Amino acid sequence: MKIAVIGGGASGLVAAIVAARNGAQVSIYEKLNRVGKKILATGNGRCNFTNMNLCLDCYHGNIKKAQSVMEFFDLYKTLEFFEDLGIHPYIDEKGKVYPNSLQASSILDVLRYELKRLNVEEKTDFNVRELRKSKDKFSIIGTDTVTADRIILATGGKASPQLGSDGKGYELAKSFGHSILEPFPALVQLKLEGKYFKRMAGIKFDGLVKGYSGDKLIREEEGEILFTDYGISGPPVLQISRRVIEELYKGREPYIVVDMFPQYTKIALYDILQDRFRRVGYKTLEEGLIGFINKKLIPVILYEAGFDNLDKLCGKLNKKEIYRIINILKEWKFPVTGHNSWQQAQSTAGGVNLNEVNPQTLESQKVKGLYFAGEILDVDGDCGGFNLQWAWSSGYTAGYYSSIDGRII
Numbered sequence: 001m002k003i004a005v006i007g008g009g010a011s012g013l014v015a016a017i018v019a020a021r022n023g024a025q026v027s028i029y030e031k032l033n034r035v036g037k038k039i040l041a042t043g044n045g046r047c048n049f050t051n052m053n054l055c056l057d058c059y060h061g062n063i064k065k066a067q068s069v070m071e072f073f074d075l076y077k078t079l080e081f082f083e084d085l086g087i088h089p090y091i092d093e094k095g096k097v098y099p100n101s102l103q104a105s106s107i108l109d110v111l112r113y114e115l116k117r118l119n120v121e122e123k124t125d126f127n128v129r130e131l132r133k134s135k136d137k138f139s140i141i142g143t144d145t146v147t148a149d150r151i152i153l154a155t156g157g158k159a160s161p162q163l164g165s166d167g168k169g170y171e172l173a174k175s176f177g178h179s180i181l182e183p184f185p186a187l188v189q190l191k192l193e194g195k196y197f198k199r200m201a202g203i204k205f206d207g208l209v210k211g212y213s214g215d216k217l218i219r220e221e222e223g224e225i226l227f228t229d230y231g232i233s234g235p236p237v238l239q240i241s242r243r244v245i246e247e248l249y250k251g252r253e254p255y256i257v258v259d260m261f262p263q264y265t266k267i268a269l270y271d272i273l274q275d276r277f278r279r280v281g282y283k284t285l286e287e288g289l290i291g292f293i294n295k296k297l298i299p300v301i302l303y304e305a306g307f308d309n310l311d312k313l314c315g316k317l318n319k320k321e322i323y324r325i326i327n328i329l330k331e332w333k334f335p336v337t338g339h340n341s342w343q344q345a346q347s348t349a350g351g352v353n354l355n356e357v358n359p360q361t362l363e364s365q366k367v368k369g370l371y372f373a374g375e376i377l378d379v380d381g382d383c384g385g386f387n388l389q390w391a392w393s394s395g396y397t398a399g400y401y402s403s404i405d406g407r408i409i
């Protein structure tokens with residue numbers, strides 16, 4: 001059986017390996033000049049390829065429908081699959097799993113060695129423009145026209161198009177009658193409304209960021225936060241971005257609240273500031289906060305707290321005034337106006353509707369012999385190795401079932 005894998009990304013490479021191990025004759029058609037470019041960029045070049053705390057709650061979109069995919073090729077099978085290829089896992093304190101070499105290239109290397117061992121053909125610089133089916137054969141039209149008995153569509157979503165995934169896969173899926181749930185960027189920086197971002201750009205701190213829609217808290221995360229000239233970035237911001245952007249796309253007006261001191265209650269912070277202002281009461285308000293928060297932030301926080309005169313002596317502040325500062329430090333609110341572009345996004349929410357796909361085999365319910373794998377489907381994960389795990393699990397599933405003709409075991 002000839003299987004064509006369209007897209008040589010994480011899911012396509014695993015799908016190709018599994019199908020070839022099952023005896024299929026497999027070719028990968030990749031539009032870039034080499035396969036696996038995105039893998040090299042993952043985890044800041046270290047490839048956070050899965051997570052020991054894998055759970056369905058770390059996924060969004062129609063993960064409920066695809067639960068059996070995650071069970072079919074679960075965390076332990078993934079670790080074993082990579083260990084068999086030579087990847088010894090390094091697990092960090094948060095459960096994120098990397099290759100012990102801490103090099104993303106190790107993951108790509110071992111996948112490619114295995115593809116070579118299995119005689120899988122890698123056709124690079126092959127941009128698939130059209131797919132057709134007549135009788136039992138598929139035609140794959142790109143630089144050339146080739147044929148196959150089965151197709152695995154693994155072209156990714158729209159995130160980071162500079163690494164190949166530009167959304168073309170959705171058009172190919174649509175040409176076979178599939179519907180697409182409107183894709184939007186997930187794991188991306190947020191643009192915020194505020195007067196002082198130019199001044200604050202570059203300031204980093206450990207804090208808590210909460211996303212709200214109306215009065216409802218939709219997601220909160222703690223970690224290193226970075227102010228930028230357009231808004232806010234950092235791992236916790238990427239983590240909450242998916243839910244916040246979803247609200248934005250629903251026409252709602254989400255906002256975020258930044259807590260710069262999650263370790264202290266407002267009362268504890270009051271005691272600290274009151275004591276501080278007593279000790280340095282002879283200093284101006286602006287000087288009085290040096291050594292407590294980033295110097296560049298001090299005037300901004302004070303303006304936001306409603307102080308016009310920063311030369312006021314800090315020893316003269318009353319309780320109400322100290323609480324005005326605390327309210328900004330603990331509950332700084334910013335309306336969300338947008339997000340950075342697809343170029344900066346790490347993942348795609350939305351995609352091929354899983355209700356039109358056999359949830360166990362990932363075969364299309366519209367076209368026999370057409371399979372899907374990876375980010376092209378309507379599943380996306382949190383930051384932390386979950387997106388690659390979905391790519392491996394769905395790639396394994398599509399590769400497996402396409403090569404045994406969709407027969408459920």
Ligand SMILES: Cc1cc2nc3c(=O)[nH]c(=O)nc-3n(C[C@H](O)[C@H](O)[C@H](O)COP(=O)(O)OP(=O)(O)OC[C@H]3O[C@@H](n4cnc5c(N)ncnc54)[C@H](O)[C@@H]3O)c2cc1C
Pocket residue numbers: 006007008009010011012029030031032035036037038039041042043044047048049050126127128129154155156157159160163164165166168169345346347373374375376384385386387388389391
């Ligand atoms: C900078 C960055 C860092 C990331 N870090 C992590 C991380 O550490 N951990 C994690 O779990 N996830 C991470 N992700 C997310 C993860 O990389 C993706 O979810 C995953 O790679 C998706 O795999 P995929 O196979 O579905 O798609 P992709 O990896 O996007 O692969 C799709 C492939 O299809 C090719 N293609 C597209 N259209 C065509 C066409 N018409 N013809 C031929 N070929 C085509 C593309 O060139 C590409 O090679 C990161 C993403 C980015 C951008």
